[in-house]
Amino acid sequence: MDFTTSKNDFYKGLQKVIGVIPSKTTIPILENILLELNENTLQLTGTDLEICVSTELKVNGVQNGSCTVPAKSLNDILRELPDVPLKLTLDEEGKLHLKTEKGFYKLMSQPKEEFPSIVVEESEGDMEIDNNFLSRMIDKTVFAVSHDELRPTLMGVYFQLNENEFRCVATDGHRLVRIANTAFRASEFQKSVIVPTKALNLISKNLESPSEKEDSKVKFSIGENHVIFRMTDTYVYSKVIEGQYPKYENVIPNNNDKKLVVNKDELASSVKRVSIFSNIITHQIKCSVEENSVRISSEDIEYGGEGNEVISAKYNDEPLDIGYNANYILDMLKHMDTEEIQFLLKDSVSAAIIYPIAQRPNEDLMMLIMPIRLND
Amino acid sequence: MTNRFKIMTKIKVLSEDLTNKIAAGEVVDRPAAVAKELLENSIDAGSDKITIILKDGGKALIQIVDNGTGMDREDAILSLQRHTTSKIFTYDDLHNIHSLGFRGEALASIASISRIELKTTTQKQTAGTLVRIDGGVIEDVSTTAGVRGTSIAVKNIFYNTPARRKFLKSNDAEYRYILNTLSRFTIYYHQIEFMLYHNDQLIFHYKPSAQSERLIEVLGARYQDKVIELNDSSTFVKISGYIGKQDASKKSRGNQYLYLNGRYIVNRSLNHAIVSAYGTIIPRDEYPLYVIFLELDPRRVDVNVHPSKMEVKFSDERLIYSILRSTVSKALASAHIIPHFTFKEADEAINLVRGVQTHMPLQGYESSRSYDIGQFISPDKPIGQPDPINSRAESQTKEESSFFERKNVWQIHNQYIISEIRSGIIIIDQHVAHERILYERALHNFEKRKPSSQQLLFPIIQELTPEDYSILNEILPYLEHLGFVIKGFGGNTVVIEGVPGDLKLGNEETILAEIIDEFKKNMNNSLDLRDNLAKSFSCKSAIKAGDKLTLTEMNMLIDQLFATQSPYFCPHGRPIIINISIDELNKRFHRT
Numbered sequence: 001m002d003f004t005t006s007k008n009d010f011y012k013g014l015q016k017v018i019g020v021i022p023s024k025t026t027i028p029i030l031e032n033i034l035l036e037l038n039e040n041t042l043q044l045t046g047t048d049l050e051i052c053v054s055t056e057l058k059v060n061g062v063q064n065g066s067c068t069v070p071a072k073s074l075n076d077i078l079r080e081l082p083d084v085p086l087k088l089t090l091d092e093e094g095k096l097h098l099k100t101e102k103g104f105y106k107l108m109s110q111p112k113e114e115f116p117s118i119v120v121e122e123s124e125g126d127m128e129i130d131n132n133f134l135s136r137m138i139d140k141t142v143f144a145v146s147h148d149e150l151r152p153t154l155m156g157v158y159f160q161l162n163e164n165e166f167r168c169v170a171t172d173g174h175r176l177v178r179i180a181n182t183a184f185r186a187s188e189f190q191k192s193v194i195v196p197t198k199a200l201n202l203i204s205k206n207l208e209s210p211s212e213k214e215d216s217k218v219k220f221s222i223g224e225n226h227v228i229f230r231m232t233d234t235y236v237y238s239k240v241i242e243g244q245y246p247k248y249e250n251v252i253p254n255n256n257d258k259k260l261v262v263n264k265d266e267l268a269s270s271v272k273r274v275s276i277f278s279n280i281i282t283h284q285i286k287c288s289v290e291e292n293s294v295r296i297s298s299e300d301i302e303y304g305g306e307g308n309e310v311i312s313a314k315y316n317d318e319p320l321d322i323g324y325n326a327n328y329i330l331d332m333l334k335h336m337d338t339e340e341i342q343f344l345l346k347d348s349v350s351a352a353i354i355y356p357i358a359q360r361p362n363e364d365l366m367m368l369i370m371p372i373r374l375n376d
Numbered sequence: 377m378t379n380r381f382k383i384m385t386k387i388k389v390l391s392e393d394l395t396n397k398i399a400a401g402e403v404v405d406r407p408a409a410v411a412k413e414l415l416e417n418s419i420d421a422g423s424d425k426i427t428i429i430l431k432d433g434g435k436a437l438i439q440i441v442d443n444g445t446g447m448d449r450e451d452a453i454l455s456l457q458r459h460t461t462s463k464i465f466t467y468d469d470l471h472n473i474h475s476l477g478f479r480g481e482a483l484a485s486i487a488s489i490s491r492i493e494l495k496t497t498t499q500k501q502t503a504g505t506l507v508r509i510d511g512g513v514i515e516d517v518s519t520t521a522g523v524r525g526t527s528i529a530v531k532n533i534f535y536n537t538p539a540r541r542k543f544l545k546s547n548d549a550e551y552r553y554i555l556n557t558l559s560r561f562t563i564y565y566h567q568i569e570f571m572l573y574h575n576d577q578l579i580f581h582y583k584p585s586a587q588s589e590r591l592i593e594v595l596g597a598r599y600q601d602k603v604i605e606l607n608d609s610s611t612f613v614k615i616s617g618y619i620g621k622q623d624a625s626k627k628s629r630g631n632q633y634l635y636l637n638g639r640y641i642v643n644r645s646l647n648h649a650i651v652s653a654y655g656t657i658i659p660r661d662e663y664p665l666y667v668i669f670l671e672l673d674p675r676r677v678d679v680n681v682h683p684s685k686m687e688v689k690f691s692d693e694r695l696i697y698s699i700l701r702s703t704v705s706k707a708l709a710s711a712h713i714i715p716h717f718t719f720k721e722a723d724e725a726i727n728l729v730r731g732v733q734t735h736m737p738l739q740g741y742e743s744s745r746s747y748d749i750g751q752f753i754s755p756d757k758p759i760g761q762p763d764p765i766n767s768r769a770e771s772q773t774k775e776e777s778s779f780f781e782r783k784n785v786w787q788i789h790n791q792y793i794i795s796e797i798r799s800g801i802i803i804i805d806q807h808v809a810h811e812r813i814l815y816e817r818a819l820h821n822f823e824k825r826k827p828s829s830q831q832l833l834f835p836i837i838q839e840l841t842p843e844d845y846s847i848l849n850e851i852l853p854y855l856e857h858l859g860f861v862i863k864g865f866g867g868n869t870v871v872i873e874g875v876p877g878d879l880k881l882g883n884e885e886t887i888l889a890e891i892i893d894e895f896k897k898n899m900n901n902s903l904d905l906r907d908n909l910a911k912s913f914s915c916k917s918a919i920k921a922g923d924k925l926t927l928t929e930m931n932m933l934i935d936q937l938f939a940t941q942s943p944y945f946c947p948h949g950r951p952i953i954i955n956i957s958i959d960e961l962n963k964r965f966h967r968t
C-alpha cells in the first residue's frame with residue numbers, strides 16, 4: 001500500500017469513522033481502523049461489531065493494498081500535524097510509514113485478515129430521505145432515549161415507516177418525544193425498527209460534515225435485523241435493537257384539556273435558575289400554574305436552599321401544583337423551536353403534553369413528560 | 377497501680393449475722409471459676425509471682441503456686457471451712473472493701489466438690505503445713521518442708537457431683553474459659569509475674585512489666601499501635617487505661633476489660649457508656665477494645681451483689697456513666713483516630729462538612745434581583761472532623777472561586793472511588809456508600825410526610841406470589857414513604873405507578889421484587905420492620921459495583937456520604953471508607 005494525501009483530507013475522513021471505535025473492548029483489533037486502497041480511493045472502516053462506519057476519500061494511489069492501524073495513534077498524530085502533504089506506505093514488516101516533509105513516523109499495523117469482515121447484508125427497500133430532514137428527526141428524539149441497559153429497547157429511537165408518514169419516537173419511561181413527517185411516505189414498504197443511539201449519533205455527526213450538501217439525500221434501507229444509512233461518501237451500518245418497543249400510543253393521554261401557553265426562553269431561564277436550589281439528585285421543581293402565571297419554585301430540604309420565580313403565561317383554568325424534574329423540562333425546551341410553547345395538562349399526577357405553538361409544514365412534534373407526585 | 381489490700385493474718389469465723397448478710401450462692405460452676413477464686417486469694421496474699429498449672433482444661437487439675445503471705449497451720453485448716461475470711465470482720469468492713477476476696481466462702485465451696493492439696497508456709501515458719509481434703513472432709517494434716525507461699529492443687533473437680541461434671545464442656549472449651557479468666561488478672565496485675573502450664577506445656581510467662589507492655593503481651597502484638605491511653609483523675613472517679621482505635625475492634629466481645637478498684641467487673645451501663653462514645657466510627661456489630669481501670673472510694677460502690685463479685689452497684693451510676701463516656705470520647709477525638717477528611721484541591725482545600733452545598737456558585741444571578749438563597753448552615757463538628765475555624769476560612773476562599781468540583785477523585789474498576797485528602801488517600805466503596813445515604817434517608821422518610829414520587833409513563837404491572845403479596849401489604853405504607861406509588865390490580869397483581877425520584881432509571885422494573893426478596897431474607901434476624909425495609913431498599917436501589925460514575929456523580933456521592941450520621945460503615949456493618957495515610961504509604965515504600 002502506497003499513497004499520498006493531505007493531512008486535512010485524511011483527518012476529515014478519519015473523523016467520520018473514529019466515533020465508532022469502542023473505547024473499551026476486549027477484542028484489541030477493534031481499536032484499529034481498516035485502510036483499504038484501491039486506485040485513487042482510500043476506504044476507512046471502523047466497527048464495534050454492532051455498528052460499522054465506512055467512508056471513502058480521494059487520494060493519490062501508488063500501489064493498492066490494505067492494513068489496519070490503531071485508530072487512536074493515527075488520530076493523535078494527524079491532529080498534531082499542520083495541513084501538510086503526507087505519504088503513507090506499508091513496509092514488508094507490516095509497519096505503516098507516515099512521512100511528511102519534516103517528519104517520519106511508523107505505526108504498528110495488522111493485516112486486514114485480522115479485522116472482522118463486514119458483510120453488508122441485503123436489505124429490503126431503498127428509500128431516500130432529505131439530509132436535513134433525517135438530521136432533524138434524530139436531533140429531536142435522541143436526547144430522550146434511555147441509557148439504561150436493563151431496558152434495551154428504550155436505548156434507541158423507534159423508527160416507524162408508515163404508509164403516510166415517517167415517525168421517530170424516543171422515551172426513557174419518564175418522558176417521551178414523538179415526531180412525524182408526512183412529506184416522507186413509505187407507500188410500498190412499511191416497517192418499524194429500533195435504531196441504537198450510538199448509530200444515530202454517528203449519522204448525525206456525518207450529516208453535519210461539510211461534505212454533505214444542504215440538498216443531498218440519505219439512502220436508507222432496512223434489513224431483517226439491521227439498517228444502513230448511505231450518505232455521500234460514508235455509510236453507517238447498524239444492527240437494530242431486538243425486542244418489542246413499548247406500546248407508547250396507549251400512554252399518551254387524549255383528555256388533557258387545560259391549556260397553558262408560555263414563552264419558551266423565559267420558562268427555560270427561570271427553570272435553570274430555580275433548579276440551582278433543587279435537590280441535587282431529583283432536580284425537583286414545582287410549577288404552580290395559576291391564572292396567567294406560573295410560579296416556579298424549588299426547595300432543597302437537605303441543604304436548606306430555596307428558589308422562586310414567577311413568569312407570565314396564558315392560562316385560565318383551575319390552579320395546579322405540579323412537580324417536574326427540571327432537567328427533563330430543560331431538555332425538552334432546548335428542542336422546541338417556537339417562541340411560545342403549549343402545555344396540555346390534566347392534573348398534578350398525569351402526563352403533561354407539550355407542543356410547539358405552531359407545527360412546521362408536514363411535521364407533527366409532540367413531547368410528553370411525567371410529573372413528580374409532590375408530597376401530600 | 378498499686379494492689380491495695382489489708383493483710384490480716386488471722387482468719388475469723390464470720391458471725392452468724394454477717395453470714396446472713398452475705399447472700400449465699402454458688403461460687404464455683406466450672407474450672408475457670410476455681411482459677412479465679414484461687415488467683416484472687418494469691419493476689420490478696422500479696423504474691424508477686426504466681427504459677428498456674430492446669431491439666432485437661434482444669435478438669436483434672438488446677439494448681440496455683442504463689443509466694444504470698446502463706447498461712448499457719450490453724451489458718452490453713454480454717455480457710456477451708458465455709459465463711460472464714462481474714463479480710464473483713466464486721467458489717468462496716470463490707471462497705472470498705474479493698475481486697476478481691478471477702479466472702480470467705482470460695483475455698484470451702486471448692487473443697488466440697490474436689491480433692492484439694494493445700495501446702496502453705498508463712499515467713500515466720502520454717503516448716504510448712506500440708507492439708508489434704510477430700511470432698512470437704514479433712515483427710516490429713518501434716519508438716520512439710522516449705523518456702524514462703526501457698527500452693528493449692530484442686531483435683532478432679534465435681535468428682536463427687538456427677539450431674540455437674542456432666543455440664544462441663546470439652547477440655548478445650550474449659551481451657552479457653554480459664555484463659556479468658558486469667559487474662560483479666562494478668563492484664564491488670566502487671567507487676568506480678570505469671571506463668572501458665574497446661575498439660576505440662578508452658579503457655580505463657582509474663583515477667584513484671586509496665587502496664588502498656590503487659591497489655592500488648594496479653595492481647596497480642598497486633599494491637600501494638602492500636603490503642604490510645606486514657607487518663608483522667610479530675611473527678612471523684614479516677615479513669616485510666618486504654619481504648620482501641622477503630623481497627624482494633626472485633627466481631628466478638630473479646631477484648632473488653634473494665635476494672636473497678638482492681639476488680640474485673642461486668643457492668644452493662646458502663647459498657648454502654650464506652651461503646652456509645654465510639655458512636656458510629658465502628659460498625660454496630662463490632663465491639664471496641666477497651667481496658668479501663670476505674671478507681672473509686674470503695675464506700676461509693678457495693679461489690680457484694682453476686683457471689684462471683686463481678687457485678688457491682690454504684691451509688692452514682694449516672695454520673696459515672698457520663699464521666700466515663702466523655703473521657704472516652706475526648707480521648708478518641710484528641711488521638712485523631714478519625715482521619716481529617718480534608719480534600720486537597722490544588723492549594724485550596726474543601727472541607728467535607730455539612731453545609732458545603734450551600735456555598736453554591738452564584739454565577740448567573742443579577743445583583744438587582746433578590747433571591748432567597750437559603751441560610752448558611754454552620755457546620756456542626758462531629759468527632760475528629762476539621763476545626764470549624766479552619767473550615768470557615770476555607771469556605772470563604774471557596775465563595776470567591778466561582779466554581780468548584782473536586783477533580784482529584786477517580787473511580788477504579790467502576791467500583792471504588794479514590795480521592796486525595798490532606799493526610800493521605802481514601803478509598804470509598806461506591807455501593808455501600810450509596811447504601812448508607814439511602815438507608816439514612818429511608819429511615820428519615822418514614823418519620824416524615826410522604827415524599828415526592830416520579831410518576832412512570834409505563835406503569836409496571838407485577839404479579840406476586842400470595843406470600844410476597846402479603847408482605848407487600850405489610851410494608852406498603854412504608855414503601856409509600858420512600859416514594860413508591862403502588863396500587864392493587866386485583867388478585868396478587870399490583871401496579872407500580874411511581875418510584876422514588878432518585879431511583880436509577882431502569883431499576884423500576886425489578887426493584888419491588890428485589891426489595892421484597894431482601895426483606896424476606898432479613899425477616900428472621902431483623903426484628904424491626906422499618907429497619908429491615910430501609911436496609912432492603914438501600915441495598916437494592918443503591919448504585920452497584922460496576923456502575924460507571926461521572927465526576928459530578930462521584931462528588932455528589934462523597935458530599936452526601938459525609939452528610940450522613942455514619943459515613944464509615946454501611947447499614948450491614950461493612951466499612952465504607954478505607955484511609956491510607958501518607959505515613960503508611962511512606963512506610964510501605966521504605967521511606968522512613
Ligand SMILES: Nc1ncnc2c1ncn2[C@@H]1O[C@H](COP(=O)(O)OP(=O)(O)O)[C@@H](O)[C@H]1O
Pocket residue numbers: 387413417418421442444445446447455456460461462463476477478479480481482483484526
Ligand atoms: N493463697 C493464699 N495465701 C494466703 N492466704 C490464703 C490463700 N488462699 C486463701 N487464703 C486465706 O483463706 C481465706 C479464705 O479464702 P476464701 O475462701 O477465698 O475467702 P475470701 O478470699 O473471700 O476471704 C482467705 O481469707 C485467706 O486468709
Ligand SMILES: [Mg+2]
Pocket residue numbers: 413416417476477478480482483
Ligand atoms: Mg477468696
